[in-house]
Amino acid sequence: MTESGTDIGAHGARLTIDLGAIAANWRMLAARGADCAAVVKADAYGCGIAQVGPALWAAGCRTFFVAHLSEGVAARAALPEAAIYILNGLPPGACATFAAHDLRPVLGSREEIAEWAAVSGGGRPAALHVDTGMNRLGLPVPEALELAGDPGIAAAGIDLLLSHFVSAEKPEDPVNARQITDFARVRAAYPGLLASLANSSGVFLDGARHDLLRPGYALFGGNPTPESANPMRPVVRLEALIAQVRHVEAGTSVGYNGRWTAPAPSRLATLSLGYADGFPRSISGRGQALVGGVPCPILGLVSMDLIILDVTAAPAAQRGATAVLIGDELDIDTVGRAAGTIGYEILTGLGSRYVRTYVG
Numbered sequence: 001m002t003e004s005g006t007d008i009g010a011h012g013a014r015l016t017i018d019l020g021a022i023a024a025n026w027r028m029l030a031a032r033g034a035d036c037a038a039v040v041k042a043d044a045y046g047c048g049i050a051q052v053g054p055a056l057w058a059a060g061c062r063t064f065f066v067a068h069l070s071e072g073v074a075a076r077a078a079l080p081e082a083a084i085y086i087l088n089g090l091p092p093g094a095c096a097t098f099a100a101h102d103l104r105p106v107l108g109s110r111e112e113i114a115e116w117a118a119v120s121g122g123g124r125p126a127a128l129h130v131d132t133g134m135n136r137l138g139l140p141v142p143e144a145l146e147l148a149g150d151p152g153i154a155a156a157g158i159d160l161l162l163s164h165f166v167s168a169e170k171p172e173d174p175v176n177a178r179q180i181t182d183f184a185r186v187r188a189a190y191p192g193l194l195a196s197l198a199n200s201s202g203v204f205l206d207g208a209r210h211d212l213l214r215p216g217y218a219l220f221g222g223n224p225t226p227e228s229a230n231p232m233r234p235v236v237r238l239e240a241l242i243a244q245v246r247h248v249e250a251g252t253s254v255g256y257n258g259r260w261t262a263p264a265p266s267r268l269a270t271l272s273l274g275y276a277d278g279f280p281r282s283i284s285g286r287g288q289a290l291v292g293g294v295p296c297p298i299l300g301l302v303s304m305d306l307i308i309l310d311v312t313a314a315p316a317a318q319r320g321a322t323a324v325l326i327g328d329e330l331d332i333d334t335v336g337r338a339a340g341t342i343g344y345e346i347l348t349g350l351g352s353r354y355v356r357t358y359v360g
């Protein structure tokens with residue numbers, strides 16, 4: 001992974017992914033008192049399963065979760081010995097593909113349990129998803145209680161019970177306590193199974209940790225405790241090349257639809273990165289980039305391949321210099337807020353057009 005001026009020159013921008021920070025984040029969460037898995041769906045939250053998977057394995061992570069069967073196949077290629085669970089369940093007729101890649105479905109309905117049991121005969125592990133409030137995937141709590149002790153559970157090889165929080169990032173939301181209580185009740189009805197409830201934010205809720213933590217976002221530097229300082233190390237850094245710098249007079253409008261007009265003589269820089277790189281167009285007129293550490297407003301509409309910055313206050317802005325779009329004080333949560341979304345969407349939308357560099 002060489003880093004040279006040519007790389008960023010040829011591609012317009014560079015995404016740097018710190019695998020050492022991902023490993024450190026995993027160790028920090030694992031130290032909170034349960035075995036710790038890693039959720040690496042959506043190509044490891046946009047960071048690349050082929051690189052992130054082995055880095056987490058080397059840190060000690062042995063259990064991984066992805067959303068889709070296809071993601072499981074990609075994860076298996078990167079993680080030959082890991083336990084890999086497929087969160088979105090068992091699609092009809094997919095048992096053979098699960099078996100071929102030694103993947104484990106997270107079963108969420110009686111039909112899925114029966115189909116898996118018929119094919120695997122209990123010889124292949126699976127998890128059982130219990131729905132404690134999302135009303136999205138899994139058996140409702142009464143149904144899960146009813147099914148406890150049913151021979152179909154053992155026949156399906158179920159060894160892990162899991163559920164998912166509705167609002168774990170809002171510790172004061174009463175739904176958390178309700179889910180924690182309901183999950184504990186279900187768990188008590190399935191005494192032989194391991195249990196997993198906590199996503200990134202859930203790791204920080206009392207009574208939620210059980211046997212296996214299931215963080216995703218926090219591993220990649222997202223703040224699992226948005227109401228206080230981020231305890232995680234930043235992982236991604238996005239820098240774009242300054243293609244041109246120009247002076248404009250007061251009254252000059254810039255970009256598509258002339259959405260921004262200079263109120264005074266200004267110095268502008270044009271960055272070689274746009275929404276086709278996964279940088280959200282919804283940040284138009286609201287976000288910032290850093291040039292030489294100076295926050296510079298994003299002007300007008302983000303184009304497909306270019307962004308215009310006001311660099312009047314940033315003397316370091318020169319052709320060939322770089323601007324930071326994600327990194328330093330512009331963390332993924334901040335960028336997500338500026339774009340009217342969440343950091344999760346910024347991460348999973350990271351593009352494939354710029355140079356990717358893995359460090360650590």
Ligand SMILES: *Cc1c(COP(=O)(O)O)cnc(C)c1O
Pocket residue numbers: 039041087163164198199200201214215216217218
């Ligand atoms: C995505 C997901 C996680 C991880 O959530 P984060 O908030 O990213 O930590 C855990 N469990 C399930 C079921 C998920 O879908």
